[in-house]
Amino acid sequence: MRFVVYGAGAIGGTVGAQLFRHGHDVTLIARGAHYEAVRDHGLRLDTPDESVTLDIPVVSRPADVKFAPGDVVLLAMKTQDTLAALAELSAAAPPEIVVACAQNGVENERLALRLFPDVYGVCVVLPAAFSEPGVIEAYLAPVTGQLDVGRYPRGDDETARSLAEAFTGATFESQARPDVMRYKYGKLLNNLGNAVEALLGPGDQGKEIVRRAREEGAACLRAAGVDAADVRPLVGRSRPVRGRPRTGGSTYQSLQRGTGAVEVDYLNGEIVLLGREHGVPTPVNELLRRLANRSAREGRGPGRMTAEEFWTALEENTGR
Known part of the structure; x- marks a missing residue:
């Protein structure tokens, strides 16, 4: 092989x-x-x-x-x-x-x-x-x-x-x-937080945004009849490499390297798609998708947004 x-x-x-x-x-x-x-x-x-x-x-x-x-x-x-x-x-x-x-x-x-x-x-x-x-x-x-x-x-x-x-x-x-796709759908729910980390930086400041994004994701999977396994992240077990701790996940790294594109259309965007197909609102994931894509297009580095700015933008977009 x-x-x-x-x-x-x-x-x-x-x-x-x-x-x-x-x-x-x-x-x-x-x-x-x-x-x-x-x-x-x-x-x-x-x-x-x-x-x-x-x-x-x-x-x-x-x-x-x-x-x-x-x-x-x-x-x-x-x-x-x-x-x-x-x-x-x-x-x-x-x-x-x-x-x-x-x-x-x-x-x-x-x-x-x-x-x-x-x-x-x-x-x-x-x-x-x-x-x-x-x-x-x-x-x-x-x-x-x-x-x-x-x-x-x-x-x-x-x-x-x-x-x-x-x-x-x-x-x-x-x-x-x-049933490997059951596990990949579970990993998808975890990855909904990637855009939050990229936009706000690592730490707890985006914790409530992540919770809301995953809540929307779980609702969409239920509406679509998709069973998702509980996939536990291993980041908590990570250790420094050559004296440097891990700074962030894949979306964070893409903004950090200035690649010009991120994969949020297939992470948060997957939830947005399911929401539209099954009539489930997904305002948090849609905003995360748009903001992360804009940051990539404009060459912005990670961690340039605050939680307060995100919630303000969400209220402006939804009227709530």
Whole structure:
């Protein structure tokens, strides 16, 4: 089983590095300066316990990979980049490959299934950061994170069990789950707070906003008949890396790096979509979606808003 990690940032880089360290055949697909740094100097993985530099094979696009049936492609880019990535992948890879979506949200698997018959969901609970080109930080050790996996849309099979076994042997907690999307919906509820953290910064100042966003999310899932598992975050177990504590999650990091885009349309926006489909009001998630997107477009860094400013904006938008 060869792993092709498509999107070797914080999540993909960490998973790819640990699989490579534990004897698996791994190829990374990275972009730009990150690709060049890994190609020229290797991928450095920093954890609370150690720092290692790994000479992992890396390419800059799927067309440079010599795919074979049985390869496992781990998608690890943000959801807003998935459609374009899948188009490149389908042009380069045979349909017999396995596509496993190690991504937030619940839309990636549907997109992949249009093009590939063997699609798997991976529920990722993994505090990590892409600190600079060629360098990934993972904040848990000796267990790096949790990667539960199952066939999409449902089911348990030998591939799911093999993936779970590979992840477990590479320092992750992992179970093959026939209802993996139930866990990904649970993770989605957790991720509704990502935009709050990005806009207000880490800490308790956005606690009530997060509660309201998740309350709306739970109401939408109930209206849609979606059962969500209780997925516990592991951030509370994180430890400093090279003396630096983890500063924030994926949306926070996107604003911090000035990427120009965030994935809130597929996190808070998923709840807004369900609310519109099922007649459930979602004013908090809609405002979070719009504000986070605006911050990304305008190049604003994280933590530029106060809770009071958010509530004022919500009142102006809703009249309440």
